[in-house]
Amino acid sequence: MNRSALPSLALSLLTTAALAxxxxxxxxxxxxxxxxxxxxxxxxPPRVEPGTFSSQEQPGRPPSDAVVLFSGKPEEIEKWISDKNGEPTKWVVKDGALQCVPGSGYIRTKEEFGDCQLHIEWSAPSKVEGNSQGRGNSGVFLMGAVEVQVLDNYNNPTYADGFASSIYGINPPAANPLRAPGEWQVYDIVFRKPVFKDGQEIDPGYITVFVNGVLTQDHTPFEGGGGHMRRSKAKAFPEKGPLKIQDHGNPVRFRNIWYRPLPKRAVEGGEYSRMxxxxxxxxxxxxxxxxxxxxxxxxxxxxxxxxxxxxxxxxxxxxxxxxxxxxxxxxxxxxxxxxxxxxxxxxxxxxxxxxxxxxxxxxxxxxxxxxxxxxxxxxxxxxxxxxxxxx
Incomplete structure (x- = not known):
């Protein structure tokens, strides 16, 4: 028997037995x-056709139910606007990548969403300039509020809660699996916003991050959302918000950006095992x-x-x-x-x-x-x- 047929056969037999x-x-x-x-x-479970993995030369293909925010096409710049004034962004699409133009300001998506699985790939400049927070710095802001730090930390120490894939100002990553400058880094993020009821927090929200396949944030709870220099406090989030990417003065590049909306949790009335x-x-x-x-x-x-x-x-x-x-x-x-x-x-x-x-x-x-x-x-x-x- 063809070995590749065994999983399908096993599933068929299991289903038949369960139905019986x-x-x-x-x-x-x-x-x-x-x-x-x-x-x-x-x-x-609904059928989702899996995507493909990225290589340094070629971004992978998103899964079939993903909402694509940027796949490398020049016209997809229209999905992004300046966070400062809502006007068309000055960032550019170059060689299939969305590249920051230093000094032009943050960008954000026109699309708004909440709980999600987010995939985003980034590359710091191959020419190393600066150190600590001044080297290949940017950030990915879920719902425009919670920053997953982007920073070239390849042989570049900095404060731990500002390290690449830190929840900025809240929690350092568990590891540093970054590739060398100029290479593509892959972030896979599971984001769950805080849940409030009658003004009280019933779920703080949390975030899980994989960097280049390595777990760096393991179900990390939020403390408001994080921020620069000041400790944030618990707060309610809106239902939806944009994805923002930071301009921190470095020409960091991004590609293969997509998300999958996630179902409600039990605390929100979702169909989970305990209700x-x-x-x-x-x-x-x-x-x-x-x-x-x-x-x-x-x-x-x-x-x-x-x-x-x-x-x-x-x-x-x-x-x-x-x-x-x-x-x-x-x-x-x-x-x-x-x-x-x-x-x-x-x-x-x-x-x-x-x-x-x-x-x-x-x-x-x-x-x-x-x-x-x-x-x-x-x-x-x-x-x-x-x-x-x-x-």
Whole structure:
């Protein structure tokens, strides 16, 4: 077999096995988790075609869902404006790079966004001039507020909280993985803005940074946003803001700039594994409604089991009434089948019995539920229970 086909085959077999288990498999939903463990009702992750890695000669390709802010085309300068007055920027596009024109001021995107995965590549001048903060200095400002420092720190010491990939004025990087001046440096950033509710901070926000594939900021919390010389304090951020790039007097170049918006966190009502009880109850009701709608399109045992499955998320009198009547009919029909004909019904009986065991175990049905007892009796007489393996 072709080895490259193995992952796809494994996924196919795993999916088939999970589907065969139905909704009666892992621990059910609870007060803060709207989904069961290994829940096939949980939405599948959206497909994103991955991008390609950059080389020194050629920038990589962004993933398919990225919003491209600069890819090297001269006309993309139109996506950026002067931060000072909102007029067209004096920065230039040269050899596929967006280059700072010293003295022209910061630039910012017309596009505004919040939580994101940001990719940006930069290159300090190959001719080394200056030292400390005077050498290859710029900065990337998320939402125009939080600076990830850009600085040529290749054999160039400076104050630690102003080092390349520091959260400026807040936290130094954990390492210095910079390449030599003139080479391209790659920043991959995960940005989460602070969250306030009723004037109180409920999530300080955080930032994670990889430089040339090396982790330099590990879920670093914000302290307001950072700044020069003065300690910043916690503050609320707007919903969206621009990306700014600093003019610090050095002709630093940038390329391959793109971002991916990120979904809401749990504290913002996002669909994460742990939610408030109120949000969880609402989500469970929504899931149950969808399962009932799906069940209505089915027939036979599949319809019955799907209605039973919906009860694991939210109680519904009509769903319970239908499923209970259907399983009563099924159990009566199976008990009427002659013993020598039961083998052909083995799969159906075991499938329904497994579901009823699960529902009784988690108290969605009473332990003495009559159809369950009838099917268990058939299974016992037919000796269908799996035998323990011999040691």
């Amino acid at each position: 288990e139905g909704g009666f498999y892992g621990d059910p939903p609870d007060k803060t988790h709207p989904w069961a463990i290994h829940d096939m009702n949980r939405p599948q 408030s009880e109120e949000a969880t109850a609402a989500k469970r009701a929504e899931i149950a409604k969808g399962i009932r709608e799906d069940a209505a399109k089915l027939e036979g045992n599949a319809k019955m089991l799907r209605f039973f499955e919906s009860l694991c998320y939210d109680e519904n009198a009509e769903a319970r009434e239908f499923a209970t009547a259907a399983v009563n009919d099924f159990a009566k029909a199976m008990t009427a089948v002659p013993a020598d004909k039961l083998e052909s019904k083995k799969g159906e009986i075991l499938q329904v019995a497994k579901a009823l065991r699960y529902l009784a175990q988690w108290q969605f049905l009473p332990a003495d539920f009559a159809p369950k007892a009838d099917l268990e009796a058939i299974i016992k007489v037919q000796d269908w229970e799996p035998k323990p393996k011999k040691k």
